[in-house]
Amino acid sequence: MQPQTVKQRQTKYCDAIEDTLSRLGHATNSELLQFIRTSFPEVSATTVHRATTRLAERGTIGIAPAARDGSMRYDTNVAPHxxxxxxxxxxxxxxxxxxxxxxxxxxxxxxxxxxxxxxxxxxxxxxxxxxx
Ligand SMILES: [Zn+2]
Ligand SMILES: [Zn+2]
Structure with missing residues (x-):
């Protein structure tokens, strides 16, 4: 696979994650995966994990308090609250x-x-x- 294609795919998933998170408000990787799979059935848990990590590092998405099972939860609202x-x-x-x-x-x-x-x-x- 060409590096260019990989980059485009990553951007596509990042966009889908941002979009899904903005609708949900707060979500864990597994919740995001569940929603994103309805449009991209081929997406893996690892891809979602990498994308949310990258988006959070960039400050595009925020980090919310962990879910009850201890999994990391992301926040569409990046302002402190x-x-x-x-x-x-x-x-x-x-x-x-x-x-x-x-x-x-x-x-x-x-x-x-x-x-x-x-x-x-x-x-x-x-x-x-x-x-x-
Ligand atoms: Zn309740
Ligand atoms: Zn929040």
Whole structure:
């Protein structure tokens, strides 16, 4: 296979991953693979893994808190933000509360400083409605 062809294929998969992630918001490599296979049945887990690694290194996609099974999860939103994660279904949502809650949290742990972003866990709306 010509190097040129390999490069074009990689670009094609990177584009497909970016596009899929922007629709899903957050996704693991295996979730991305599942979606991308509907358009590119030949794509392998390794290809997806390489593409997400490259896109994350470039800063084209962000890194979200890991999925419940510990697998790496990617984020279409590259701006710094906080997350809510559902303990039941594992769904993840973007939020942006650090500026508001940081003073309260830091006051409660006097002398310590909070760094980075928050991941708050709970039960999402869909799961609450299912169980009510
Ligand atoms: Zn849920
Ligand atoms: Zn996010």
């Amino acid at each position: 906080d997350h809510f994660m559902c303990n039941q279904c594992g769904v993840i949502r973007d939020t942006d509360v650090i500026d508001r809650v940081k003073p309260i949290l830091e006051q409660s742990i006097a002398g310590c400083a909070i760094e980075g972003r928050l991941t708050i866990s709970g039960i999402c709306k869909q799961c609450r409605e299912k169980h009510s």
